[in-house]
Amino acid sequence: MNKIILSLVIIFIFVGKVHSQSKHEKDSMAIKRIVFEFYDWYIMSILEKNYSEITPQFVENEKGFTTLDFSKYLNNLRFYNFSDSLIEMERQTYNDCISNLEKVEYSTFLSEWIDLDYFESSNCDFSNSFRWIGGMEPIECIKFTDTKLQSDNRGIVRLEFCNKDSNGESIYWGNKEVILERQNEKWKIMQIE
Numbered sequence: 509m510n511k512i513i514l515s516l517v518i519i520f521i522f523v524g525k526v527h528s529q530s531k532h533e534k535d536s537m538a539i540k541r542i543v544f545e546f547y548d549w550y551i552m553s554i555l556e557k558n559y560s561e562i563t564p565q566f567v568e569n570e571k572g573f574t575t576l577d578f579s580k581y582l583n584n585l586r587f588y589n590f591s592d593s594l595i596e597m598e599r600q601t602y603n604d605c606i607s608n609l610e611k612v613e614y615s616t617f618l619s620e621w622i623d624l625d626y627f628e629s630s631n632c633d634f635s636n637s638f639r640w641i642g643g644m645e646p647i648e649c650i651k652f653t654d655t656k657l658q659s660d661n662r663g664i665v666r667l668e669f670c671n672k673d674s675n676g677e678s679i680y681w682g683n684k685e686v687i688l689e690r691q692n693e694k695w696k697i698m699q700i701e
Contacts, residue, residue, distance in 0.1 A: 536655050539663040539688045539695050546588040546697065547640075547650050547667070554638060554646045563635055564602060568614035575609055576602055591689070591696035598639075604631040640700055641669060642682065648672055651680060661690040 553561040561584055564576040578599060585595050608630035609617070620626070627633040637644050647669040654666040669682040687699040 532657060535657055535660075535663065535690075535695075539657075539665055540652060540655055542589045542688065542695055542697065543652075543665045543667065543686045544650070546590075549584070549588060550638075550640055551647060551649070555648070559635060562639070566609070566617065566632075569610075572613055572615075573610055574612045574614045574617040576606055578602075589688075589694070589696050591691065591698050594696075594698055594700075602634070605634070608632065640684075642684070647682075649678060651678070653683070663688045663695070 550562060553559070560580060562581065564578045564581050566574055567577040569575040582595055582599065585598065590598075609632065612621075612630075624633065624636065627636070638646065641647055649670045649672070650667045651670055652665060652667050655663065657663045665686045665688070667684055667686070668680045669684075670678040670680045673679050685701045686697055687701070688695045689698050690696075
């Protein structure tokens with residue numbers, strides 16, 4: 509009888525570990541997939557010059573002045589599993605720009621804002637760099653260097669950026685760390701450093 513109980517305990521422990529490992533592997537794959545899908549979309553938008561997908565757009569408000577339209581950009585971030593808190597932080601980074609644009613008639617913006625200096629002096633030069641890469645140069649690919657689950661609800665994906673040389677070989681440079689958390693049973697990007 510004791511042998512049967514011991515055997516059952518061992519089986520339950522083994523099954524629990526296998527289930528735990530498969531859940532761990534599933535979560536690791538899930539967070540890598542989320543990061544890959546985001547950067548795949550982001551890189552393709554850059555390479556295809558679909559900048560309206562990856563930045564807010566300058567538009568005319570109801571009073572005839574200039575402002576930013578975030579709808580497409582923030583909807584894309586939501587679609588690619590950015591957390592509400594990261595989206596809100598991203599939105600707030602444009603507050604100075606919006607404050608400065610409120611003083612510029614849209615017709616003036618269209619006719620006179622042709623030099624980068626206007627955008628830089630108004631903190632509106634966000635189209636001069638790629639936000640989630642951290643530089644001015646586009647990239648062609650990413651390579652995962654590490655994936656760690658810190659808990660059942662928090663994971664980190666580390667990656668390197670790359671471009672192809674004339675022989676088609678990948679040249680790796682730059683890196684990012686993407687922090688994800690499980691919220692309401694879904695993994696969300698909390699931070700990109």
